[in-house]
Amino acid sequence: MTRGTMGEGIGLARLQAEMARQGADALASLTGNAVVAAELAASIARTGSLVLVGMGASHYVNRIVEPAWRKAGVDCRAETAGDILQQDLPVRPRTLVLVSQSGESGEILQLLDRLPHNSDLFGMTLAPQSTLGRTLPCLIGAGGQEVAFAATRSLTVTLALHAAALAVHGVGEEDLAAMLATPPLPDVDAALAALASKTSIIIAGRGELRGLAEASGLILMELARIPAFGFEFGQFRHGPLEALAPELGVLLLRGPGSLSAGTVTLAKAAAGAGSPPVIFDCSGEATIDGAVTVSFPPREGLGAVAAMLPALQKLIIAIAGRKVTGVGEPVRSTKITGIDHEA
Incomplete structure (x- = not known):
């Protein structure tokens, strides 16, 4: 556990x-x-x-x-x-x-x-x-x-x-309802071991998984208090690859079909920079050598988001637990961000 x-x-x-x-x-x-x-x-x-x-x-x-x-x-x-x-x-x-x-x-x-x-x-x-x-x-x-x-x-x-x-x-969105009712709960211990020591983390996905990557980056920053960034796969390739280093964690959200395109390229780039990636994978395709894969049932669209979300939450909270005291207890923010009267 x-x-x-x-x-x-x-x-x-x-x-x-x-x-x-x-x-x-x-x-x-x-x-x-x-x-x-x-x-x-x-x-x-x-x-x-x-x-x-x-x-x-x-x-x-x-x-x-x-x-x-x-x-x-x-x-x-x-x-x-x-x-x-x-x-x-x-x-x-x-x-x-x-x-x-x-x-x-x-x-x-x-x-x-x-x-x-x-x-x-x-x-x-x-x-x-x-x-x-x-x-x-x-x-x-x-x-x-x-x-x-x-x-x-x-x-x-x-x-x-x-x-x-x-x-x-x-x-x-029948897949969404099915995943909400009985979400898959794969083991994330290997993913935690791969990411917990990183000083910053990039999360990336395509389609609906792009927004999930962005949301996950926000939650990771809030809870673990480290820099974390969500990208669309193509945007990750256009410049941010320069940030790859052993101390930078990479988490790729791999969907089916066209949503899988680019995963191999990014995984190889991360591994080549000394940071083997973690891949949350609901593509149904073969795993990628050198990556830590967390497998999910093949799903697409919002069903893929709902399949991955509980395990992502579990992983993010576990990473935060390795980095800060008082996980979920903000030191500079509030739950509801009110009006900025200076803006």
Whole structure:
């Protein structure tokens, strides 16, 4: 059983409590939002354009589902609320979804004051009594607001909220529901041994796994307090390969088909620099020599994300437990980041 060595305490207990119920809450969220999901789907059909807006982990969940919406034929993009506050959006019909697990993120509150509240403005939140939850028609995540510092349950539940909207739009995500109900739990001890001593870590993936890589980098920085970066495979090749070194860890998220393309190239580059990579692999393809492979059932799309997510959470928390005391107890941040009055 994977354990940290320094990180026991209230923060860790809160993380574990959130993760213990994330699957059940996500499944409830899939089926408990039919009315607003239908309204959202009708808006998307009317405008032909979808902009997903969030900050922190909420933004990265939006980045996970962005390719799924595009595959469904929707002109979709994920933007940070901070960018929209600075740059606005071109004036044309679009559906906007503001995503905030707490419903109180500072930039989201500022956007609520600025944007016109019309039939094409929606929210997603775990907190129905929050400002966001009271102000807009929202898809509501089951189980209430997340308490633990880093996003675990909130990420999984928000993923399910997006899947509920995609389902009304005609995109089936049966694999997602199956993985939420019975997630694979492979042993990650070898992956922990490969990454725990690294001073920084790069995580990379393609398609939906790109956003998962970015979210994982954020959570690793929050909990282990080390530099960690999420990249799309191609972006990793365009320059960041220069950072490869024995002290840099590499974690590759390998999906099936085209989502596997580039894995061998990156794995060989990392191994050649003295840092054999860890590969979370749901491709169904042969393992790559020289890599530490954590295998999952072959899955694609959001099903691949849901398959990997619990094991990724377990690995990240275990790495953090080797590096800091008080895992999940922030020293410079708060759970809810409010309005920056200097910006």
